[in-house]
Amino acid sequence: MATAWLLRKVEDQLAKDLKETVLTFRRLARKYGVSYQAIFDFCQRKGIKRLKKQKKEHTELCKICQSLIRISKQPQSEFISSRTLKEKLRLKTNDWIYHIGILRKKRLIPEKFGRIYSKKTELAFQIYFKERLPISVIGSRAGVKNFYAVLKRYNASGWDIPAPLFVYDGDERRARFKVINGRRGRTGK
């Protein structure tokens, strides 16, 4: 048979594909340029046991993971604290670590999702996004000491933080800029 002869040259590779992957006969037929039947016959002839199709992934079946994925798709979800997320889903810390770890490993959630711990920081960000207030006022309302420094730190570690809604006038902006750049109290003035 012509196809059997064709396959002889690639039979090691094909046998390997049949044993070690879950590629369908149809896919393999396309890969090796032969018919479905040829692959099927080859598999029978060699008595190859195929791997069972993998079970559905944990994340597809897990309600917790699904909820976390859903929440993570909402705008600015990276600014929700892990404490809030845990409360929402009634997770103990161990469970949180378990599920978030799987999701991170599979990159099913944004890199920064669930990385904020403090609820105060979360509140400060919420105010920051919604209200036209000076950053210092936001900080004291949320109980965050030096919210400038916090913004600066998050910004530096790659968080996508929009510009403040509050518009400072010229002098103020200069002063704020200094603070955000950490110059106050060091180089003086």
Ligand SMILES: [Zn+2]
């Ligand atoms: Zn899960």
